[in-house]
Amino acid sequence: MPGAAPVRMKTAAALAGSVNRRRFTEPARARSAVVGRSAGGRFHCRSSQVAVFRNRFWREETGMLYSVVVLFDPQRTGSNRLHSSRKTAPxxxxxxxxxxxxxxxxxxxxxxxxxxxxxxxxxxxxxxxxxxxxxxxxxxxxxxxxxxxxxxxxxxxxxxxxxxxxxxxxxxxxxxxxxxxxxxxxxxxxxxxxxxxxxxxxxxxxxxxxxxxxxxxxxxxxxxxxxxxxxxxxxxxxxxxxxxxxxxxxxxxxxxxxxxxxxxxxxxxxxxxxxxxxxxxxxxxxxxxxxxxxxxxxxxxxxxxxxxxxxxxxxxxxxxxxxxxxxxxxxxxxxxxxxxxxxxxxxxx
The missing domain is CATH 3.60.10.10 (Endonuclease/exonuclease/phosphatase)
Structure with a gap:
C-alpha cells in the first residue's frame, strides 16, 4: 500500500489539479476536511493566509474519487478576541x-x-x-x-x-x-x-x-x-x-x-x-x-x-x-x- 500523498502548499484557487489514484492513508494527527459552498456562494478565504493541503484517495470498491482538503488559518487559531466592539446581535x-x-x-x-x-x-x-x-x-x-x-x-x-x-x-x-x-x-x-x-x-x-x-x-x-x-x-x-x-x-x-x-x-x-x-x-x-x-x-x-x-x-x-x-x-x-x-x-x- 503506498504512503500518504506528499504535502503540498496550494492556494484555494489551485484545488482543481491533476488526480492521483491511490488509497487513502491518514496519519493519526491528520486534520482533513472538505469545504463546500451553496449555489451562488463563494469561498471566503484569502490565499495569502490559508495553506491548503490536498490528499486525494481512491475507493477501489466503488471506483469513486474523493478529495480531502485541509484549510488552516494561522491568524485565527488561538485568537482570544472576537472582532466586535459592542454587544452583537443574537x-x-x-x-x-x-x-x-x-x-x-x-x-x-x-x-x-x-x-x-x-x-x-x-x-x-x-x-x-x-x-x-x-x-x-x-x-x-x-x-x-x-x-x-x-x-x-x-x-x-x-x-x-x-x-x-x-x-x-x-x-x-x-x-x-x-x-x-x-x-x-x-x-x-x-x-x-x-x-x-x-x-x-x-x-x-x-x-x-x-x-x-x-x-x-x-x-x-x-x-x-x-x-x-x-x-x-x-x-x-x-x-x-x-x-x-x-x-x-x-x-x-x-x-x-x-x-x-x-x-x-x-x-x-x-x-x-x-x-x-x-x-x-x-x-x-x-x-x-x-x-x-x-x-x-x-x-x-x-x-x-x-x-x-x-x-x-x-x-x-x-x-x-x-x-x-x-x-x-x-x-x-x-x-x-x-x-x-x-x-x-x-x-x-
Whole structure:
C-alpha cells in the first residue's frame, strides 16, 4: 500500500489539479476536511493566509474519487478576541444528529431537515452522522450540498470513516459537518483516539470569517457509542485541541446521558464531568426547561446531544431548548438542541 500523498502548499484557487489514484492513508494527527459552498456562494478565504493541503484517495470498491482538503488559518487559531466592539446581535446555534440522512420512516428527505433548521432560525449548525456524498445504487448524490443550497448557507464536512451499509442501503464517507450563514475559514478535522476495530471518531472545527461574530470558532463532534472510557479518551483529546482556541463552542452527539435537576451535577458521567472541570457550561443544563431528552426522537428517553460554551465567554447565553414537533419527530432519530446568545464587549476581551 503506498504512503500518504506528499504535502503540498496550494492556494484555494489551485484545488482543481491533476488526480492521483491511490488509497487513502491518514496519519493519526491528520486534520482533513472538505469545504463546500451553496449555489451562488463563494469561498471566503484569502490565499495569502490559508495553506491548503490536498490528499486525494481512491475507493477501489466503488471506483469513486474523493478529495480531502485541509484549510488552516494561522491568524485565527488561538485568537482570544472576537472582532466586535459592542454587544452583537443574537446568534442561534444548533446541534443535530441527522441519522445518515434517514428519517424515522427510512426516507431521505432533505426538505424536512431544512424545515427543522429554518423553524429554529439557526445561524450555525453542527451535524452528526453525515454522509457526503451518498451512494444510492450507482448514483452519486450530495444531500449536504442540497441542504446548504436550501438554507443559503456554506458548509464544511469532516470525514471520519466509510459507511458500507446504512439501513436503506446507502453508502459513502461519513462524519460531521458544519452549516453556517456566515463564511467559514480555518477548517480543521481532528481524528480522535479509539479502540482498535471501533468506529473512527473525529471533531470538525471552523471559524466564522465575517459577520457580527467574526473570529468565533464552532466545533462539532460525535463520540463513541459503546464505552464511556473510550468517550473519555476522545473528549480529553478534543479538549487538548480546543485549548488552542479563543472564543468557541463545542456541540454534538456525546452518547453520554445528561441529567436535569437540582442534584444532577452529583451524578455526572465522566465525560460530562470532564467538560465541567475544563470550564465548559452545558447550555441546556443552565437554561433549559424540562428533561430535554433528544433520543429517540419519537419518544425520547435520553439527553445525549449537547451545546457547550466556555464559561469565560458564556455571559450572553440566554436561551437553550430541545426542539419538538411533528416534522422534528420524523426528520431524524434525534431531536436537535438550539441555543442563543450575544457576546458582550467584556466577553471578547
Amino acid at each position: 446568534l442561534r446555534v444548533m446541534t443535530y444528529n441527522i441519522h445518515r440522512w434517514a428519517g424515522e420512516d427510512g426516507r431521505l428527505d432533505v426538505g424536512r431537515l431544512a424545515q427543522v433548521i429554518q423553524m429554529a432560525r439557526s445561524d450555525v449548525i453542527g451535524l452528526n452522522e453525515v454522509l457526503h456524498p451518498v451512494m444510492i445504487g450507482s448514483r452519486n448524490y450530495e444531500p449536504l450540498r442540497e441542504l446548504a443550497d436550501r438554507l443559503g448557507m456554506v458548509f464544511a464536512f469532516g470525514p471520519s470513516g466509510w459507511i458500507d451499509r446504512n439501513g436503506p442501503g446507502w453508502r459513502g464517507p461519513a462524519g460531521n459537518a458544519l452549516l453556517s450563514r456566515y463564511p467559514l475559514a480555518g477548517v480543521v478535522n481532528t481524528l480522535l483516539p479509539g479502540l482498535p476495530g471501533a468506529k473512527q471518531r473525529s471533531m470538525l472545527g471552523a471559524t466564522l470569517s465575517s459577520g457580527p461574530m467574526a473570529g468565533l470558532s464552532a466545533f462539532v463532534t460525535h463520540l463513541d457509542h459503546v464505552f464511556e472510557g473510550t468517550r473519555l479518551l476522545q473528549i480529553r483529546a478534543a479538549l487538548d485541541r480546543l485549548a488552542q482556541h479563543g472564543p468557541h463552542f463545542l456541540c454534538g452527539d456525546f452518547n453520554t446521558p445528561g441529567f436535569q435537576g437540582p442534584h444532577s451535577r452529583r451524578f455526572l458521567p465522566p465525560v460530562l464531568r470532564s467538560m465541567r472541570r475544563a470550564g465548559y457550561l452545558d447550555a441546556f443544563d443552565a437554561l433549559g426547561k424540562g428533561a430535554g431528552h433528544t433520543f429517540p426522537a419519537r419518544s425520547p428517553l435520553f439527553r445525549i446531544d449537547f451545546l457547550f460554551f466556555p464559561m469565560r465567554w458564556a455571559h450572553g447565553l440566554h436561551l437553550a431548548q430541545t426542539l419538538d414537533g411533528a416534522v422534528t419527530r420524523r426528520a431524524s432519530d434525534h431531536r436537535p438542541v438550539v441555543a442563543e446568545w450575544s457576546w458582550p464587549e467584556t466577553a471578547a476581551a
